[in-house]
Amino acid sequence: MKLYNLLETLQTNLPDCEIAGVTDNTREVKAGMVFTCITGANFDGHSAASEMLEKGAVTVIADHDLGLGDRQIIVPNTRAAYGDLCAAWYGHPERRMKFVGVTGTNGKTTTATLIKEMLRRAGHKVGLIGTVQYEIGDEILPSPNTTPLTKSYFELLAKMADAGVDTVVMEVSSFGLEQHRIGPTHFDIAVFTNLTQDHLDIHGTMENYYQAKRMLFDVCDYAIVCGNDTEYGTRLFREITCEKCTYGVFRPETGRLDVMADAVELSTEGTKFTLHLHGETMPMSMRMTGLFNVSNAVAAIAVGTRLGVPMSVMTDLLLDYPGVRGRCEIIPTALDFTVICDYAHTPDALEKTLSSLRECTVGRLIAVFGCGGNRDAAKRPKMARAAANIADLLVITSDNPRDEDPLAIIQDILAGLKGSDVPYQTEPDRAEAIYLAMKQAKTGDVVVLAGKGHEDYQIIAGGVHLHMDERELVADAAKRIFAEKL
DSSP states (O other): OBHHHHHTTOOOOSOOOBOOEEESOGGGOOTTEEEEOOBOSSOBGGGGHHHHHHTTOSEEEESSOOSOGGGEEEOSOHHHHHHHHHHHHTTOGGGSSEEEEEESSSSHHHHHHHHHHHHHHTTOOEEEESSSOEEETTEEEOOSSSSOOHHHHHHHHHHHHHTTOOEEEEEOOHHHHHTTTTTTOOEEEEEEOOOOSOOHHHHSSHHHHHHHHHGGGGSEEEEEEETTOTTHHHHHHHHOOSEEEEEEEOBTTTBOOSEEEEEEEEETTEEEEEEEETTEEEEEEESOOSHHHHHHHHHHHHHHHHTTOOHHHHHHHHHHOOOOTTSSEEEOOSSSSEEEEEOOOSHHHHHHHHHHHHTTOSSOEEEEEOOOTTSOTTHHHHHHHHHHTTOSEEEEOOSOOTTSOHHHHHHHHHGGGTTOOOOEEEOSSHHHHHHHHHHHOOTTOEEEEESOTTOOEEEEGGGEEEEOOHHHHHHHHHHHHHHHHO
16 A cells, blocks of 8 residues: 555655555564554553664654654544554445444443344344454454454454445444544444443543543444433433434333333243334343343344334344343253353442342342452442342352452452341352352252353463353352252
8 A cells, every 4th residue: 555545634745655554563563664653551652663663664653743854743643543544554444334333331242242133134244343252244253352453453344344244233342432443433323321330440430431432422323322321321312413312121210212111021031021112012022031131122123223124033033032142141050040140240230130130030149249350449349239239148259350369359349248238158269159159049049140251261360361161160060069969
């Protein structure tokens, strides 16, 4: 690619020349490349600009004068500029497909996956970008980040466009938005699920977190906003100027919404509800359980309707779709109680999961959970309080301790149980904690394993990933329980 074609709207006095690539990684720079200086948490690329020119970079993109004359191009925001460069380098694949973005703290993965499945069954070739995996039609790729890093993102989009994908459905993270990873991508539809405490170790405040999420709605044509989030959802709906509608589950305090479910009947076998869709009413049934999954399904229906997916396709999908791995997933055991695995790792998500399961639990509700290390510690006692208000028994254990002492994390969690009379036990070994919970379960009980969801590993000190699949842990615990009964 020629330099002037790559830079598009950026100006330089350098002569036009052939470019070998673009990067923000000092280790990738070679002769003929354009290097973008990014200021990160631990390293500022501006400090290496001169060295990158010595290595053969044609020019560097900077956000202030580095004294490099014509060899530098100064821009207001290098992350935003890098997004534009990557999009141009890969031939602007974002211009060749439609985009549906889903953002919020909880519910992104299930909502995005339902939308993808609806479109696929309606005959579309769909790309999926999300927490669990990336998909190009039937091809499944690993997902190192919910929203890929900038260059990887546009490389992935180029593969999707070349493969004939017509619509991309993606979970758009606050990091991805704030760091301009999506470059100039414009979204046909954007969905806001909710906003609750998470990632404050990165964003610092809920206001910063909200503003990061809000960025998606400056680059979309149509917004679908959860009306049940009376704080941030209501605010967002008021502030955005594009065409929009509300969705959710009917509650007296929020009133009627544009796309809404009511008369919800929950069970561990599935869910029934009445759908109100822009003035029309129809009965709905789905295999997934949980009130939050009703909300996710309603959001997906709102998107599908906007994109012209036949209602018959959407109703058939809900009838037979088992749900996303690790999202209120029932793990079979042949025991006389139910074990459910869920990714809930914030106070709000845990409260919603347990509240929904409380409504369809005949016996006791037993919650097994921990909190991640090197992450927002302020939510740890809040997790305990959320669980204690709903569950009958808590087993507090490890999640991904990373570089923190698992016992210290557990002590932070226990601070939230002061004044509560809910019985609890602590066991830092997560496998043993699952066995402990299952051993105490009786007929009709529900055991909820919260926090790991789709993850099949545990991160310990030094960033080491240990294999840990809760489906295997449940199977092992069930074998021990059966053996003890003999």
